[in-house]
Amino acid sequence: MFQFMRKGRLGVFVTAAIFSASAVSTAAARDTAADTAKEAVDETPIHMLVSIDNQQIKVYRGLDLIEQSPISSGKRGHSTPTGVFSILEKRRKHFSNLYDNAPMPFMQRLTWSGIALHVGKLPGYPASHGCIRLPRPFAKSLYKMTNRGMHVVVTRGSAEPQAVRHPVLPQPFVPATEVASLSGSTIDADPALRGAISPATLQAALEIAQPENPYFDRPLRMIITPRKQPNKIKVLQRLLNEMGYKAGPVDGVVGRKTRAAIGLYQEITDQPVTEKVTDSLIARVHLDAGYEKSHNATLRVRRKFRDIYSAPVSIKHLEQAIGTHVYTALDFEQGEGSVEWIAVSAEGDRGGPSDDLLNRIDMPEKVARDLSKMLTPGTSLTITDRSFKRNTGLGTDFVVITR
Incomplete structure (x- = not known):
């Protein structure tokens, strides 16, 4: 939803040259004017x-x-x-x-x-x-x-649009480096370092240590959508069979064999024998079988209309409406460790407030780290329970139709 202009990155090179006082003064005035002009440009998306x-x-x-x-x-x-x-x-x-x-x-x-x-x-x-x-x-x-x-x-x-803050929203990745560990106190305490490393040299080394993102001027388009969930009866039948209760074919039909297997399981585990499928029964079987539910949603990422990344994530209370919400990162510089985000709800009150929805998102640590490394200004994240596949293809971003 956003477009922006990026500043050019200045490389600072120190050379052993002698300038007259007037030349230095002129150059300084010119640089100051250029910096002022650049600062006047509002790069907010x-x-x-x-x-x-x-x-x-x-x-x-x-x-x-x-x-x-x-x-x-x-x-x-x-x-x-x-x-x-x-x-x-x-x-x-x-x-x-x-x-x-x-x-x-x-x-x-x-x-x-x-x-x-x-x-x-x-x-x-x-x-x-x-x-x-x-x-x-x-x-x-x-x-x-x-x-x-x-x-x-x-x-x-x-x-x-509304300002939003939440730990689920990616922040720029700033890697730790060995050079960064050389604090001022460390340098002052070591005579050898004190004579060899000046503050300017340390700052230059830090800048070199920061990895350049070649796609920093290209915003990402990210989307999180629910996955089709497995049939809970089929999962129950499979787990009962694996535990030796002979629930019959894994077909999603609660027939005679499945009911008998449920009754036997309830009897052995000291539960009331009802032979009925309930949420509490399913939860108990999952626990006893060591079954872990897989992630129920997928994160996809595009750059310049092309898929570049996907990963599993989870959405809590998937039975509740999600709506369609768009979150966008504002401007930041390479090397900065934080960025502000804004949110827009594309379906009014459906799914609740945009900031509340983020509480339902569970993003694995590796996925969050990957996104931090890829994050660029103007990147957007859409979270929706609407389909995007019909209108999304080559030459498009993720298109979500809400009516």
Whole structure:
């Protein structure tokens, strides 16, 4: 949902050269001016939120609303889908392949099936064939802000970004190095080190020790979705068979043999003999059989519309609704150890507040470490119980349709 510009990294090289006082002064003034100009650039990611009910689009920089505009979305029979999208293609001049070669200036494509942002008439109500029409001045301005891969969240009602803090959200990885262990007190206590290592030398060594991420200017797109759960009756039958209770075929049907096996198990374990499948029975069999439930969800990661990583994770209380929530990392520099995140709920109250949902996510330590090493500014994490597979493919990010 976000796009940003990155600062160039300055390499500092110390050379043995002699400059006149005036040259040094001039160079210092020029460097100061350059640094000031760079500091003036706000690199906080921007994001777009479109409300169908309000016929409005809002553009935020982080948590700050910077622009907004009326829109015209799809009319009855051609309604604009809601969900999480990415800008797949941009063209200043474009003509519709579906509707009589109609002009679509400053087109920003959201789906390959024909949904896009572009200049169009705004009668004050939904009137398009599914696209999101924009006023020309706004569309032109917006076109300059965005790039391919930027997220666009389309909702029915209004949505706003909120700051969120949670240990599940990845933080930048800062590796420990041997050089970093040379503190000032350590250097001062050793005469040999005190004469050989200056603060400037130590700082330069630390900078060199930090690994460069060659993809630091490319935000990741991550998604967590539930897995299809195994049939609990089949699991129960298999475990009873493994423990010698002869529950019959593992077919998910609680027939005569399965009921008899349950009754025998209950009798041997001093439980009331009911021959019925209950949650407490299943939990007891799992415990006695040493069965551990596998992770019930999958994390997937894409960079530039291509899969680069996947891993198992878990979601607690999977029987409860999740909704669709998008979390985005704001700007940070390489070598920094923390980053702020913001969240947007794409389905209103469904699934509860975005920060509460994070309490239900269990991420293995290795997976969290892997994500920290890959993390880049503007990276987003979508957590949803909606399917993404139908509209996600080559040349797209993870597309989630919520209606």
